[in-house]
Amino acid sequence: MDPVRMGTLKFQADTAVLLIKQLSLREFVKIHSWVAQRLNRIARLLVFSYHQCIVCALKPADSARHVIFDPFLIVTDNSFH
Structure with a gap:
């Protein structure tokens, strides 16, 4: 994947994380x-792993909430780490 596309996806993911945390x-x-x-x-x-915490993956120092990927469900919980 080209760097511009990766940058765009990273920005979208960061934006989604900020949205969830608020x-x-x-x-x-x-x-x-x-x-x-x-x-x-x-x-x-x-290419995150199946149950990767997006907050920790993208903003480790900043993870107030943990967002776990599942095809049909997103779970937020502070007790995973």
């Missing part, structure tokens, strides 16, 4: 489907 649980549930589709697409393109 959501309340109720807001998160409301947009769950859109977020799940968007993040899973980015995860596949960036």
Whole structure:
């Protein structure tokens, strides 16, 4: 994958992470489907492992929430690490 495309995907993933970190649980549930589709697409393109925490993968020092990829579900939990 070319560097420009990787940069674009990294920006999209960072933006999605910032969005998730600002959501309340109720807001998160409301947009769950859109977020799940968007993040899973980015995860596949960036070749994350199946249950990789995107917050830790992208912003290790900054991970207030852990976002775990699953084809049908995103789980947020602070107890994974």
